[in-house]
Amino acid sequence: MKINVNGKELTIDVTANPSLLEALREQLDLTGTKYGCGEGACGACKVLVNGTPLPACITPAVTVQGKKVITIEGLETNGELHPVQQAFLEVDAFQCAYCAPGMIINAVALLEKNSNPTKQEIVDAMNGNICRCCTYPQIVEAIYQAGKQLA
Amino acid sequence: MTKTKANPTLKAKSGISKSAVTNLSRRTFFKRMGVGVASCVMLSDIVMGEMLAADAADSLAAWIHVSDTGRITVFSGKAEVGQNIRTSLTQVLAEELFVSVDDIDLILSDTMRTPYDRGTTGSRTTPQMVPLLRRAAATVREILLETAAESWNLEKQSLDLERGTIAHPSNGKKLSYADLVSGKKLLRDVDSSAPLVPVEQWRIAGTSVPKINGRDFITGRHKYASDMTLPGMVYGKILRSPAVGAELIEIDTSEAERMPGVQVVKDGSFIGVTARDSSTAQVALALIQAKWRHSEQPSRSNLFEHLVSKSKNSPSPKNGVEKAFTQSSIQLEQEFLIDYIAHVPLEPRVGMAEWKGDKLTVWTGTQKPFGVQEDLSNEFGISKGNVRVIMPDTGSGYGGKHTAEAGVEAARLAKAVGKPVKVSWTREEEFKWAYLRPSGVIRVKCAGTDSGGLSSWEIYNFNSGGSGIESPYEVDTKHHQYISSDPPLRQGSYRALASTANTFAMESQMSDMADLLSMDSLDFRLKYLKNERLSNVLVAATEKFGWKRSKAPGSGYGLGCGTVKGGFVASCAEVEVDVATGEVSITRIVTAFECGAIINPRHLESQITGCVLQGLGGALFEAIEFEQGVVTNASLSSYRVPRFKDVPVIETVLVNRPDLPSAGSGETPIIGVAPAIRNAIADACGVKINRLPMLPDGRLPRV
Numbered sequence: 001m002k003i004n005v006n007g008k009e010l011t012i013d014v015t016a017n018p019s020l021l022e023a024l025r026e027q028l029d030l031t032g033t034k035y036g037c038g039e040g041a042c043g044a045c046k047v048l049v050n051g052t053p054l055p056a057c058i059t060p061a062v063t064v065q066g067k068k069v070i071t072i073e074g075l076e077t078n079g080e081l082h083p084v085q086q087a088f089l090e091v092d093a094f095q096c097a098y099c100a101p102g103m104i105i106n107a108v109a110l111l112e113k114n115s116n117p118t119k120q121e122i123v124d125a126m127n128g129n130i131c132r133c134c135t136y137p138q139i140v141e142a143i144y145q146a147g148k149q150l151a
Numbered sequence: 152m153t154k155t156k157a158n159p160t161l162k163a164k165s166g167i168s169k170s171a172v173t174n175l176s177r178r179t180f181f182k183r184m185g186v187g188v189a190s191c192v193m194l195s196d197i198v199m200g201e202m203l204a205a206d207a208a209d210s211l212a213a214w215i216h217v218s219d220t221g222r223i224t225v226f227s228g229k230a231e232v233g234q235n236i237r238t239s240l241t242q243v244l245a246e247e248l249f250v251s252v253d254d255i256d257l258i259l260s261d262t263m264r265t266p267y268d269r270g271t272t273g274s275r276t277t278p279q280m281v282p283l284l285r286r287a288a289a290t291v292r293e294i295l296l297e298t299a300a301e302s303w304n305l306e307k308q309s310l311d312l313e314r315g316t317i318a319h320p321s322n323g324k325k326l327s328y329a330d331l332v333s334g335k336k337l338l339r340d341v342d343s344s345a346p347l348v349p350v351e352q353w354r355i356a357g358t359s360v361p362k363i364n365g366r367d368f369i370t371g372r373h374k375y376a377s378d379m380t381l382p383g384m385v386y387g388k389i390l391r392s393p394a395v396g397a398e399l400i401e402i403d404t405s406e407a408e409r410m411p412g413v414q415v416v417k418d419g420s421f422i423g424v425t426a427r428d429s430s431t432a433q434v435a436l437a438l439i440q441a442k443w444r445h446s447e448q449p450s451r452s453n454l455f456e457h458l459v460s461k462s463k464n465s466p467s468p469k470n471g472v473e474k475a476f477t478q479s480s481i482q483l484e485q486e487f488l489i490d491y492i493a494h495v496p497l498e499p500r501v502g503m504a505e506w507k508g509d510k511l512t513v514w515t516g517t518q519k520p521f522g523v524q525e526d527l528s529n530e531f532g533i534s535k536g537n538v539r540v541i542m543p544d545t546g547s548g549y550g551g552k553h554t555a556e557a558g559v560e561a562a563r564l565a566k567a568v569g570k571p572v573k574v575s576w577t578r579e580e581e582f583k584w585a586y587l588r589p590s591g592v593i594r595v596k597c598a599g600t601d602s603g604g605l606s607s608w609e610i611y612n613f614n615s616g617g618s619g620i621e622s623p624y625e626v627d628t629k630h631h632q633y634i635s636s637d638p639p640l641r642q643g644s645y646r647a648l649a650s651t652a653n654t655f656a657m658e659s660q661m662s663d664m665a666d667l668l669s670m671d672s673l674d675f676r677l678k679y680l681k682n683e684r685l686s687n688v689l690v691a692a693t694e695k696f697g698w699k700r701s702k703a704p705g706s707g708y709g710l711g712c713g714t715v716k717g718g719f720v721a722s723c724a725e726v727e728v729d730v731a732t733g734e735v736s737i738t739r740i741v742t743a744f745e746c747g748a749i750i751n752p753r754h755l756e757s758q759i760t761g762c763v764l765q766g767l768g769g770a771l772f773e774a775i776e777f778e779q780g781v782v783t784n785a786s787l788s789s790y791r792v793p794r795f796k797d798v799p800v801i802e803t804v805l806v807n808r809p810d811l812p813s814a815g816s817g818e819t820p821i822i823g824v825a826p827a828i829r830n831a832i833a834d835a836c837g838v839k840i841n842r843l844p845m846l847p848d849g850r851l852p853r854v
Binding site for chain 1: 232233234235359361362365366368369370371372373374375377378380386428429430431434495496497498499544545546547549575577578579753754757758760761763764765768786787788792793794795796798801
């Protein structure tokens, strides 16, 4: 099956009906997208599908045919970090950082819709993403800073 | 800098004077490392009362090498699991070596390349490694200074150091570390008299250096063990028993075996499958028909009765405590119940294994790479030298990754199928078959006199553990006792171990006792604390919090404090209780923490925030539910962990003590939050919740 990931037309084998997460990680070596729970409850595997953040672990790969998938690896342009990534780097928000790709993808989607969210709007939009190291205040701060940059 | 003389042998604290260098073949070392100047630290310099298996090769604790390009490589067996030790250790090294953190490669957790380490546990990395690495780095720096001084025929203390170069005092000439090292093969023991940069003069340590390689993590480029692959690798899955104590009696794997590309491995009760992708492996596993014999197992509904009735001992108060209790006019006796909780590291266990002949390499996320090496060596009856364990920076642990399961499973499958295998645990496997923070029953008894004196103190912990069980307060007669039991589920280490549970019980008791004696609970604590460092954080937290402020109706203030693992913490909580609905909201938590000289304020703040919020989960709603040996909420949709919306206003006070050695910070700040919240709820509405979690549904329990 043809799949468009990060602007590239790629081919994946869907005979075993893999999830989008499995296809990205095992067939395309795009391992930035993480497994966390397998039921769309933690946000570690979020990718943008036509701009909407979806949990790749419960999205069958076959359902993204003809759509545009953006993963964490697709956010940089010409080696320049996305403003959200830049803000996370500057705020130094993460500990183990395993949740980082899903957090950043979800934050990018939030800022596309609402470029200058309040902290409460950030909390509401990010609640589906778990940071088990619990540096939540730092993550809110990073997204808030990114919003200020983009506004 | 004072003049020092290089000391050819390190004086070991254990009294055994043994040179690290003599145990290390110089030829092998420089063959591996290339020419350079290096210094190494012996384990005997770390070990204080801890006995370690130390054959010659294992006796090294760390080494530092400066290559002829000026690049500095440092080796340590510690593990980075998100506590950001890669950053803090690099900072103290850079400080002593007068280089930037970018000039240092810190190699961690690779049993072939790094020295033996017992494990990254107990908040020991900072107190153990920081003094050692500072001294080792200072030794290397002094060697470089001596070399420069010799070539200019000057005294070394007249030379200036700046980012990897040594400057001549008068003629403007400079020698880089690369120049100085060129052509040399110099390996020395750590010089215990090499002068250290005083903490007050720190320029790199003590500052908020951002996470090393931070960019790799936010771009998805960092390869966790779960992201790794090998050529020809297949994905493995293991057949799990359905319940604790279940025994396999019959198995039919024929359907799975018929699947193309699937291999089934059967070795006694170890049954696994491999396939070229994980979805195929998952299907193959599901096609295995297994019959199990179940045995009677405890459930959550009878957990606490079980722990007490199966306890190995009874409370045995020391003479004097009972008498003091019975003779006192004010008595308080309470029981606290602690449920099982799970670590839930966001990266579940993973192991990837490759055999080459009888040599095995395993990549895994673990806090004990050398423990995994030992387990693998025992499992396969091969020497440790034939087992290499590599741990890339890992997706967290919180005390939950001390064991080798996924690595052993991957290695067994890899051996059987003759290909590299990766075994990634699912979230469900992690909940059901990893280990949990122990549940417990804690009984506290204490007594006071009419004059406000605390006359007796007893605490008995059934099953959850003895960590932090000693009361920090001065009482005339005290007794504490940990009583082991027969745990119904697999249990083990957890961030701060049982200190969280013991501190919950003790600090709840202290606040209730203050009430009984009509004293303010801050004043009551300060009256009985002789530990100045603990009093200091208590004062710092309550000042920031505004402890003596007046309260709105329905709101309450509470506090909890304690000291474990060299750290001192006090947390204050503010809550609002709607008595009509029973709804409780935690509105603010202020935490003051002191762990000696601060190495990285930003990362310390993250550790404290993380501890407080992870502690909030265990305090309010996290609990493992189980029925007849089966965990029934083994998923993140049914086991609740803290999320963005659970976060109250969080404030931290970092109490810096540059005059004291740095201690760890990954555990201690978790212990004050549960009692602070519990005491705040009691303050708001009088309801005393002596159970963790306190508010599984967000409301006061019905009395």
